[in-house]
Amino acid sequence: MAIEFERVNYEYQAFDGKAYLALADVNLSINLEGEFIALVGETGSGKSTLAQHMNALLTPTQGRVRMFGLTISRDTTRDKHVKLNPIRQKVGLVFQFPEYQLFEETVLKDITFGPRNYGVSEEEATARAKKAIHTVGLDSSYLERSPFSLSGGEKKRVSIAGILAMEPSVLVLDEPTSGLDPLGRKALLEVFKNIHEQEGKSVMLITHDMDAVYEYAKRVLVMREGNVVYDGAPSQLFTRRNIRVWNLDVPDVLKVTFALKDRFNLEVPGLPRNRRELLEAMREVLA
């Protein structure tokens, strides 16, 4: 089972009346299980537009997206028999700054709002909320609190719990760690890793954080001007020489690794994935 993009174009009209191509001939297959994907690329390259096609919030102007037995194309939205809501339950989309979307009196009500809308009983929705709040690393005492009394990082977690409570197969997060300090960022990335590893869900992160891409993602998609220009392993991406033409940057760990090799001929076996691995490798090389 997968989400398949077939020659997808998405065109929109700007205020100046001109047409712009936000997605241009995108072909892509995303498995519903076991993926940890990072979607990267400069501002305006089409990342968010692509994400919104993954749960039919946007539909292609040309081409098709196939998922869950449906084929979504330009004509889909005009056909009253096609129900898109089930897709939106299966592909959970967490927008940028989700904390601005919290609105209920208590965290519990906020988290159960989504599943209740899909006809889940109050009892079942509450059970899901308890599980979800735990998954995002908060305890059940938060359920009775007002979402507005929480810190930025806690609010982000609560809004993610709200999506998890709908039990989606795929979780798509648009710049989930922006605005968080180093500890908050790391804690949240570990939450996504756990969701991916323990629940087997596919996770897709849209991010500018190359360190996170390198340490966490199994697959990386690079977008430029509406095209997917790279689809492969992060380690291969970051060892290419020309990623700056895509406005990407090399992760810190690799920057230091490469610099020490160039300057002092200090070579570590393999490529360290994170700080800890680099520190250990350098320790061994120098000892």
Place this chain on the structure above:
Amino acid sequence: MAYIEIENLSFAYDNKTTALQDVSLSVEQGEWVSILGHNGSGKSTLSKLLVGLLRPKSGSIRVDGFELSEDTLADIRRRIGIVFQNPDNQFVGVTVRDDIAFGLENLCIPREEMIERIEEYSKKVDMFDYLNKEPQQLSGGQKQRVAIAGVLAMRTDVILFDEATSMLDPEGRSRLLQDMKRLNEEGGTIITITHDMRDAVHSDRIVLLKNGGVLADDSARNILGDKELLEQASLELLLPLELMHTLQAEGLGDDTLREYLWQLSLNG
């Protein structure tokens, strides 16, 4: 007396929790100071107090000799310009030209001079060719540069960057940092509010905040290299510096290697 003098500043959003507690610090003209701290350390509260968006519970803020109050607010806002985190929340004009003009209109600058300033400062941030563009045709980094041009055109003495790089892609970020560096070299006073060490490395001085208080106030080099201090502030050492400390603690590597790691962290 320094250009900005903050004395015993305290602030609370409600009766229970204190956001800032007894903060004192000063900024000299031409300095680049970073206010560094974890989420909830009080850094954004401090920036809002500085430009009069919040009113202190106690303590005082002096800018260029004026004590901040309702009567002096307009004088102070003519001296400190602010660039916020989210590029989309601060673009008010229909086009780049209108956006830069907005602040000037508020200052009742004559039309002829307004046109000159828009030209001058849009060139300075390399956005002159974009004057007729609309915000949706710009990248986040370009919008931030327009915001800078808007502040520069008002000829404030100080520019405050409140996490202004945090939403940009890597290219936009490094470009914005270069602009800050250049403005500072040309004599501009810069305050950056951030939790990102990479934004703080270029500044002269760092004020480290923790739980609403000043934990340390020292040269950037001293603070960035102080592992224990940064851990206490719930922040992380830059990677080359962490490597440097690890090697030093275990007597590995030589001075050349350690100095190189220092330089590497500055170029981050």
